[in-house]
Amino acid sequence: MVTLEIKKREKEDSQKLGKERLIPAVFYGKKEKSTSISVKLNDFLKVWKEAGESSVVSLRGDGEEKEALVYEVQWDPVTGLPRHADFYVFEKGHKVEVKVPIEFVGVAPAVKELGGTLVKVLHELNIEAEPRDLPHEIKVEITPLTNFESRVLAKDLKLPPGVTLLEKPDEVVALVEEIKEEVVEEAPPPDLSQIEVEKKGKKDLPAQAGEEVEGEAQAPIQEGKKSSAPESKKSSEGKKSS
Incomplete structure (x- = not known):
């Protein structure tokens, strides 16, 4: 003490x-x-x-x-x-209820051999004992964790003499989880046919606009042809008068 x-x-x-x-x-x-x-x-x-x-x-x-x-x-x-x-x-002469820290000891085979991760579900234990019998901590062996289905339960713990466990017997104290790789979904390839259609559509639009522009440009040329007819008529009249 x-x-x-x-x-x-x-x-x-x-x-x-x-x-x-x-x-x-x-x-x-x-x-x-x-x-x-x-x-x-x-x-x-x-x-x-x-x-x-x-x-x-x-x-x-x-x-x-x-x-x-x-x-x-x-x-x-x-x-x-x-x-x-x-x-x-x-x-x-009276018992007291206290929380005692857990000290995990040993190596879990599921961690060393299977590459899992140790999960400490509980870090303290509720116990009852006379003050002089209270332990400083409770040691918990994790060597029974041989695979990912193994569990260390509260009822599996070895307690010092005079100490009563107040946790539920089936309370999970520790386990080992499997490390699962996150699968990243690849994005689907672009629809090339759709891209081609869009490109063709863009080429057609200038072509149609160009046709309209050419049509507008032909109008002055036709007007010019109409104005040339009187000139030829005048020249023919001049020949007759001569």
């Missing part, structure tokens, strides 16, 4: 605690009144790394010692350091 030195505090300025490298905290329980305390930042980080939320922590200070669990931690989104911590003081 890890030990954390605590100090009872009154309502203090949080900036003052920060300068002293202390974080505000509180402990409480069913038969324990809420009490404000402060803990050293570095000491808390060591305890958090070792105990997490599922191991018993001995809170020691001011001539008292209480066994508790880290119930909740508020983290600073900018610095990533804890801003506040809650400790739950439990009753001795």
Whole structure:
């Protein structure tokens, strides 16, 4: 069991605690009144790394010692350091319900030999136990995942003595999925016959326009022929008079 030195505090300025490298905290329980305390930042980080939320922590200070669990931690989104911590003081001889992290161990044959992808469906397990029997994590073997139909279920897990699983027995903990290549459909080839028809249509239009233009151009020529007739008549009359 890890030990954390605590100090009872009154309502203090949080900036003052920060300068002293202390974080505000509180402990409480069913038969324990809420009490404000402060803990050293570095000491808390060591305890958090070792105990997490599922191991018993001995809170020691001011001539008292209480066994508790880290119930909740508020983290600073900018610095990533804890801003506040809650400790739950439990009753001795009574079981508690907690979530314990899962640690996956081993290599799945379906990943190594078949090229699949490991899917971790659950990352925590709900369990019940007396505080002193609570494990820091639950180890889950993934070597039984030999193919894409294999599953690791909650009922398959080996739990430490004194620990009761609260998950549904058939809850899937892990599996391996087959990597499927995405088939890209090729675009159909263009309809060349349709393109030819469109091209021919475009050639016909200028030809028709050109015919109309030629027809309009012939009109002055015909008018010119009509005007040449009187000239020839005058010349013939001139011959007669001579």
